[in-house]
Amino acid sequence: MAAPQTIRPEDEADEPVPAMQQLLDNPFLLLFIGIAMPTVLYVVWGVMEIVGIPLAR
Amino acid sequence: MAINRNFRTCPTTGLVFHEQADRLIRWNAVAGVVSLLVGGVLALLVTLTRWPAVHLLPADWFYLVLTAHGLDMLVFWIIFFEIAVLYFCGAVLLRCRIAAPRWAWLGFALMVIGAVTNNVAVFRGDSSVMFTSYAPMGAHPAFYLGLILFAVGALIGCFVFLGTLVVARSEGTFHGSLPLVTFGAVTACIIAIFTIASGAIILIPTFLWSIGLVSHIDSLMYRTVWWAFGHSSQQINVAAHVSIWYAIAAIVFGAKALSERVSRTAFLLYICFLQLASAHHLLADPGLTSNWKIFNTSYAMYLAVLASMVHGLTVPGAIEVAQREKGYNRGLFEWLRKAPWGNPVFSGMFISLVGFGFLGGISGVMMGTEQLNLIIHNTIYVPGHFHATVVVGTTLAFMSMTYFLIPVLFRRELMFPGLARWQPYLFGLGMSSFALFMMGAGTLGVPRRHWDITFAGNPLGYEFPGTAYLMMGIMALSGIVAVVGGIAYLLITVGSVFFGKRIGGSEFKALSVREGRASPPAPQPVAAAITGHGSIGIGGFVAPGTFTLALVFLVAFVLYYFVNWKYLSTLWPLS
Ligand code: HEM
Ligand SMILES: [Cu+2]
Numbered sequence: 296m297a298a299p300q301t302i303r304p305e306d307e308a309d310e311p312v313p314a315m316q317q318l319l320d321n322p323f324l325l326l327f328i329g330i331a332m333p334t335v336l337y338v339v340w341g342v343m344e345i346v347g348i349p350l351a352r
Numbered sequence: 353m354a355i356n357r358n359f360r361t362c363p364t365t366g367l368v369f370h371e372q373a374d375r376l377i378r379w380n381a382v383a384g385v386v387s388l389l390v391g392g393v394l395a396l397l398v399t400l401t402r403w404p405a406v407h408l409l410p411a412d413w414f415y416l417v418l419t420a421h422g423l424d425m426l427v428f429w430i431i432f433f434e435i436a437v438l439y440f441c442g443a444v445l446l447r448c449r450i451a452a453p454r455w456a457w458l459g460f461a462l463m464v465i466g467a468v469t470n471n472v473a474v475f476r477g478d479s480s481v482m483f484t485s486y487a488p489m490g491a492h493p494a495f496y497l498g499l500i501l502f503a504v505g506a507l508i509g510c511f512v513f514l515g516t517l518v519v520a521r522s523e524g525t526f527h528g529s530l531p532l533v534t535f536g537a538v539t540a541c542i543i544a545i546f547t548i549a550s551g552a553i554i555l556i557p558t559f560l561w562s563i564g565l566v567s568h569i570d571s572l573m574y575r576t577v578w579w580a581f582g583h584s585s586q587q588i589n590v591a592a593h594v595s596i597w598y599a600i601a602a603i604v605f606g607a608k609a610l611s612e613r614v615s616r617t618a619f620l621l622y623i624c625f626l627q628l629a630s631a632h633h634l635l636a637d638p639g640l641t642s643n644w645k646i647f648n649t650s651y652a653m654y655l656a657v658l659a660s661m662v663h664g665l666t667v668p669g670a671i672e673v674a675q676r677e678k679g680y681n682r683g684l685f686e687w688l689r690k691a692p693w694g695n696p697v698f699s700g701m702f703i704s705l706v707g708f709g710f711l712g713g714i715s716g717v718m719m720g721t722e723q724l725n726l727i728i729h730n731t732i733y734v735p736g737h738f739h740a741t742v743v744v745g746t747t748l749a750f751m752s753m754t755y756f757l758i759p760v761l762f763r764r765e766l767m768f769p770g771l772a773r774w775q776p777y778l779f780g781l782g783m784s785s786f787a788l789f790m791m792g793a794g795t796l797g798v799p800r801r802h803w804d805i806t807f808a809g810n811p812l813g814y815e816f817p818g819t820a821y822l823m824m825g826i827m828a829l830s831g832i833v834a835v836v837g838g839i840a841y842l843l844i845t846v847g848s849v850f851f852g853k854r855i856g857g858s859e860f861k862a863l864s865v866r867e868g869r870a871s872p873p874a875p876q877p878v879a880a881a882i883t884g885h886g887s888i889g890i891g892g893f894v895a896p897g898t899f900t901l902a903l904v905f906l907v908a909f910v911l912y913y914f915v916n917w918k919y920l921s922t923l924w925p926l927s
Contacts, residue, residue, distance in 0.1 A: 315617075316529065318620075319529065319535070319616050319617075319620065320529050320530070322514060322517055322530075322538050322542075323514075325538065325539075325542055325620070325623055326514075326542050326545065328623055328624060329539075329542035329543060329545075329546060329623040329624070329627070330542070330545065330546050330549070332623075332624050332625070332627070332628070333546055333580065333584070333627035333628055333630070334546070336628055336647070336648065336652070337580060337627065337628050337630055337631060337648055338550065338576070338577060338580055340644055341576045341631070341634075341640060341644055342573065342576065342577070344639070344640050344641055344644055345570070345572050345573055345576060345639060345640070348639055
């Protein structure tokens, strides 16, 4: 039997897609990450600190 | 109504343009260039006022013109062009029809109305609040309304782009993962959606405050949320111009990314961390803790900076490999010497890359360090930094892309090709020197947004050293060189688009979904895959020149960083 001489696209379809690639191929999951991270770590955390400043009297 | 499925194929590049996408890209680019024209006239006026020897405008006009310059450039020019870039990376690179073209036109109309409304408000004279418009400083309601309309329009553009990706997937116009350049555009689009949402969260209450429906806007709250908009919008620019670097490397050299995986991961770092760096604008603000500041700037920002360095290396690295494979394989730098320096598409892109990295990148990391930030806070160092990033980096990258788009998209021959050869040098080098001398003057304490640094007639004066005046003078002269470069760009683009010789041979034809499907990828011979980049490079490195440039960059970086710590230690003598 002759060894296959080429990497055919069909061969690739048989292999499971790595998790990282699945993430990178999903724009809407990326959109979620790109909104959630700054909203929590920058906006919400920052606003909580500002709200927590005691009022002068 | 039937879906418009008219496409044309560009005979020289093979790129496929959907009729509506073609028109939308052109109109958005034109609106951007008109904003650049207005912003450029204002740039000259601002520069001539900040040149102490000329001091052109009276104070009230200076602040008005400065406000309009910031908005027309940083918001209107950049974002109109970015929407064009998104549609290009979506519809054209995926050979796909644009999703919901009528929504896209609505978005464009809102952006135009918003930009005009905002400009009218500024030129009325009662909205000279700078583009940051910090509350409690109040502008005319039309100022905020214009920005909100513009933002809604841009948001629609982002969703049209995402919709186009969905259409391309379902109609099978591409296989597997998105092309890298389109992936970069996805990054830009995601950051844009966060940016615009933050802008809405803060500008809508401020608009209501300006018409009296809200009684009070907390100034620190305003600054915190506003910078989620103001800083993140700069990160749209970074993601967009990095995508353009990759695109131009591919267009001019046929260069392929050294490692798609590494480049994509670097874009993912942008998505996760770039927007957190917004906190660097609040480093000198009391009220926010050092935990919040240092987490968001140092920790998160360094990961984003890492990503920029990855892009800054893989793009020239890819070019180097492509050039070496073409036979320019001698020594460290033959590939670079033999690059097409007379082609403005390449020279503009390369100056953009180097200027962004060396001037914008290094100064940005310095400023983003909480302690060092005190040295330059609110000095003219800050505009020095961002003219290096957003003008040398983004604007110049967009300019070089235009030279590619004029024949391909507008179907016109480039006018004044001799001038076009020189334009990136005039603009890029003029701007680099402008930014550098701004940083120099800023290190000596010269304030930004300041009408008169002689403090003539003020009860409390301050005497800046003569060097500061010298630097402001050289800054202005360099700025004028850059303005000349800007005029050249406008002359070439406007001239070509309206009066350039038409290029025929590419008519729109209806294409069914089936005809539009991408053909399956060609099988790759195993031998080519294994022996790729076999015999190029030096001592096992495929891209030794880029590696050397990276070392030069690191040394410059480390030296500059430590010099600033040393300088900080001398500011408050404790002995
Ligand atoms: C030839 C080109 C340009 C020249 C000579 C120029 C010059 C200047 C000068 C002198 C200032 C005033 C700095 C100060 O007093 O604080 C300024 C501010 C500014 N410029 Fe430019 N500029 C140019 C192009 C651009 C471009 C292309 C952009 C954006 C993409 C831009 C964005 C800004 C912004 C955002 C400000 C700050 C406004 C503010 O402080 O509110 N400039 N520019
Ligand atoms: Cu910033």
